[in-house]
Amino acid sequence: MQLDQQKIESLRAMLAEPKSVVILAHTNPDGDAIGSSLAWAELLTKNGHSVTCIIPNRYPYYLEFMPGIRTMLNYKNDTDGSTEKAVREADIIFCLDFHTMSRLEGLGDVIEGNREAKRVLIDHHLDPVQDFDLMFSYSEASSTCYLLARIIEQLYGLEHISATMAENLFVGMMTDTGNFAFSTVTPDLFRMVSVMAATGISIPAIHNNVYNSFTEGRARLFGYVINRKMKIFHNGTVAHMSLTEKEMRRFWFQQGDSEGFVNYPLTIKKMKMSAMFTEHSDFIRVSLRSRGDIDVNLFAQRFFNGGGHRNAAGGKSFVSMEETLKHYEECVALYAKEGNLK
Ligand code: 5GP
Ligand code: MN
Numbered sequence: 001m002q003l004d005q006q007k008i009e010s011l012r013a014m015l016a017e018p019k020s021v022v023i024l025a026h027t028n029p030d031g032d033a034i035g036s037s038l039a040w041a042e043l044l045t046k047n048g049h050s051v052t053c054i055i056p057n058r059y060p061y062y063l064e065f066m067p068g069i070r071t072m073l074n075y076k077n078d079t080d081g082s083t084e085k086a087v088r089e090a091d092i093i094f095c096l097d098f099h100t101m102s103r104l105e106g107l108g109d110v111i112e113g114n115r116e117a118k119r120v121l122i123d124h125h126l127d128p129v130q131d132f133d134l135m136f137s138y139s140e141a142s143s144t145c146y147l148l149a150r151i152i153e154q155l156y157g158l159e160h161i162s163a164t165m166a167e168n169l170f171v172g173m174m175t176d177t178g179n180f181a182f183s184t185v186t187p188d189l190f191r192m193v194s195v196m197a198a199t200g201i202s203i204p205a206i207h208n209n210v211y212n213s214f215t216e217g218r219a220r221l222f223g224y225v226i227n228r229k230m231k232i233f234h235n236g237t238v239a240h241m242s243l244t245e246k247e248m249r250r251f252w253f254q255q256g257d258s259e260g261f262v263n264y265p266l267t268i269k270k271m272k273m274s275a276m277f278t279e280h281s282d283f284i285r286v287s288l289r290s291r292g293d294i295d296v297n298l299f300a301q302r303f304f305n306g307g308g309h310r311n312a313a314g315g316k317s318f319v320s321m322e323e324t325l326k327h328y329e330e331c332v333a334l335y336a337k338e339g340n341l342k
Pocket of ligand 2: 032033097124143144176
């Protein structure tokens, strides 16, 4: 991955004087979105900028340990207009770890209210919208945190990465690569990990905080979903699972509890593609995973108003759970017929 030096220079120029900066992450923010936002915020604050991090809705409870996370403004919980004020006053708006304003949901309209601010994208999703003054869009980057570390390296030097920044960046590098297991990992990612480790962060502690800090309800919910809700079809190569609001209540569901479930069917040797459907008040959230050349980004775009990466994508459905599952099975059949499931 080669960063465009001209873009780095444009960013340097943009940040030459103290600015009011807003950093945005996507709805249902994950470790990569939060980690990159917090690390970037820390660095920009140290460099004299006035920085506000905004998330469209709350973060999952197991990310509570991330340094600085409590300073983030939650747009959905905003009672005093502080997110609107920060956006209104912003000179620069950074969009981290998402590629279309639709991933901001209601917060997107607030952002539209300030067309004066420069918009900068730092992201690794496919097919970003082109509505930015400056774009760091690298779909080959395994995480936004890795991409941001590379940008910081060229902009100011890696010695500017503090231990707290490293902790936040490491979370994104780890979670977006499935704990350094996905095909997106590169030798250079491990060079960056080594830089993070050298700041003195505790990798076992971070790992424990992210992967071993769930509730009992989540463990029981997981067992229930795999045992009772996983349907395997298409000759044992495709799976789907679903959760209704009622089922979530039964297991004291908290936001983030079903994170990662969708990956589990892919532990079965023959499995090629997996989907998880979770019911929300006005839509069903769709989460897709695949192996190798099977493209769920395209699948999500065509059939579920979404997108993402080749092997991890998502979208939404606006019909009932029953109809959604039927639609999914039909789309899988069509996709297979077109030769896209080989
Ligand atoms: P997850 O299944 O972890 O929620 O999402 C996996 C990936 O799918 C995310 O990194 C994101 O790129 C993409 N994604 C999830 N939901 C949506 C959506 O509603 N719209 C789009 N365009 N992409 C999504
Ligand atoms: Mn990401």
